[in-house]
């Protein structure tokens with residue numbers, strides 16, 4: 104596994120098409136390319152995944168734990184209700200690795216149901232509201248934490 108795995112939850116594969124006023128016009132493939140180049144700039148290998156399935160996401164979190172990778176997690180809508188994702192994400196941080204929760208938009212400035220994250224309490228930290236740049240900031244946070 105890579106040094107850093109970037110895991111993206113439901114509907115993020117539709118970036119560029121989905122609500123461009125909120126998430127921008129760049130595609131998921133653009134995000135993958137940018138994230139890999141941001142990692143390479145720090146000599147870190149980065150793998151990027153996206154799923155609409157809670158089960159698949161949990162499997163990737165388990166793999167990150169087993170392989171000792173740091174995680175950048177955009178749980179998307181799972182953020183707000185999935186205790187199963189929270190419990191799997193908690194294994195990353197309780198196992199001694201870092202997990203940065205990221206959001207492209209600022210959920211706290213949107214509908215009320217987005218104001219609560221069930222993941223935030225077990226994350227190393229949260230970055231939200233900076234578009235794709237949120238992921239760059241998360242990688243930079245990990246560079247700082249791993250130094």
Ligand code: DQA
Nearest residue numbers: 178179180206207208210217
């Ligand atoms: C999101 C914010 C969530 O509220 C939403 O469900 C998403 C994307 C973001 O990146 O801004 O799908 O995680």
